[in-house]
Amino acid sequence: AKLELTEHLMDGPKSVQELAALCSVAAGPLYQIMRSLAAEGIYREETFEVFSNTNMSRLLHRDAPGPAWNYSIIVGELYVSTFANLFHSVKTGQSAFADLNGMSYWDYLGRNDELGAIFDNLMTRLYDGDVEYLLNLYDFTSLGRLLDVGGGRGSFVRALMARHPEVECGLFELPAVSGRNELEFAADGLGGRCEILSGSFLEEIPSGFDAYLVKSVLHNWDDEHAARILRNCRAAGGNSARLVIVDFIVPPGNEPSFAKGLDLTMLALFGGKERSLIQFDQLLAGVGYRIASVVEGESQRGLAIIVADPV
Ligand SMILES: C[S@@+](CC[C@H](N)C(=O)[O-])C[C@H]1O[C@@H](n2cnc3c(N)ncnc32)[C@H](O)[C@@H]1O
Structure with missing residues (x-):
């Protein structure tokens, strides 16, 4: 590649x-x-x-549909060396990537525009199919004006707005990603319907939205940081805004599952983890949310929507 x-x-x-x-x-x-x-x-x-x-x-052509080129570059440049240092994560519970590179994965991508863009495209290409699946599974328009927290290149909000011309939403990302998003959304004429916001969800999340979506984000973080992100959603959304988590739910028992494999990538890269429903429940209870519903489809990969209300 x-x-x-x-x-x-x-x-x-x-x-x-x-x-x-x-x-x-x-x-x-x-x-x-x-x-x-x-x-x-x-x-x-x-x-x-x-x-x-x-x-x-x-499939390995840079412009081929699908994630193979982007995936190969990211795995080759970043994951292989990280996995060789997995022992560090097992000993300390912390990111093998940060130990090797002296900075977090996100800081690293923020300082390397080329790899940053390749990673963002990888996420879009990997999760594009999931977005349609999620929109069929749950009526996101019922949530009102939604902020996609750590929404990457905005593939979710783009698809939501394409399906529902009346929908307005927001996309919150790190400054490096938001810079790229701003240009693209303006070029596509979507800037008016989607507010592009920039900052760190570990510090503060913008208020003023009816609901907060955290999709494929929490698994990048250990419990302490995941709780911090959720607490910031809770502070932004006050006593009314719903929280919607989209993540894989690890099934109990010894059955193989996609999440159990991805779990180790999360551990090595971030000191993060995939979570079972009980773990999500505990995490949410600790930051002032109560699970209202869990929506799961037939996806073999176990991607689920967890809707929670502020307590
Ligand atoms: C695994 S990606 C998921 C992206 C998107 N939600 C999706 O489902 O395709 C995690 C995202 O979190 C963003 N992110 C990481 N640290 C962040 C921070 N401190 N504040 C805001 N966003 C952050 C990254 O830039 C990345 O786009």
Whole structure:
């Protein structure tokens, strides 16, 4: 993905020597890598040392639909080294990423525009399908004017506004992300219906909204920080605004689940975790919310909507 081999092969097969020259790498090791990828169906060796694209390798094109290119870059650049340091998280309960890099994951992305944009696009591409699923599962228009807290590139609010032309909402993000959002929403003519707000949800969350959405955010944080985010939602929303959490719910027992795998990525990157319903209940009770309903669909990945009211 990083060498953009797929892009180089779009106009037909090339020899490893040609590819190596295009990518400024050594031909011998590149051959070893491409041969091992071809054994998995990613690229195909047509004749000795000459490779072509396959359906699978085409997914690694930077502009292909789906998350494969973005995912490969983020995993290769950030996750692999983090997982090699997983022991630190097990010993201390803290982020293996921060231990390695001397700063949090979010600070790191904030200081690296290119990787930051690749990560934001990864989130959009990974979760785009989920957004439609969630909108079919729950009537978000019943909540009134909603603030998407840590809403990334705004794929949720975009989809909500596209379905419901009357809806107005807000999108709250870190300054680096908000800067990119402001430009895009203005260019798309959505700026008028969606207020782009910037700050840190660990400090203060803007008030004045009827409901606060926290989607795929809490699992990035340990209990102390997750509680801080929720307390800030509670302070912003006062005694009336509903809170809506969208996250995976870890099922009890020994059954495999998507959340149990993702849980370790959250631990290593952030010292964070996926939570069971009981853990969400305890977290919410501690910050002045009571669960009103839990909406779960047929999704095998266990993505759920937890609606809570201020107590
Ligand atoms: C896993 S992403 C989820 C994004 C989006 N909610 C979604 O579902 O696609 C977590 C988001 O939290 C944002 N974030 C991290 N720290 C933050 C902070 N202190 N204040 C506001 N947003 C923050 C990140 O920029 C990132 O977009």
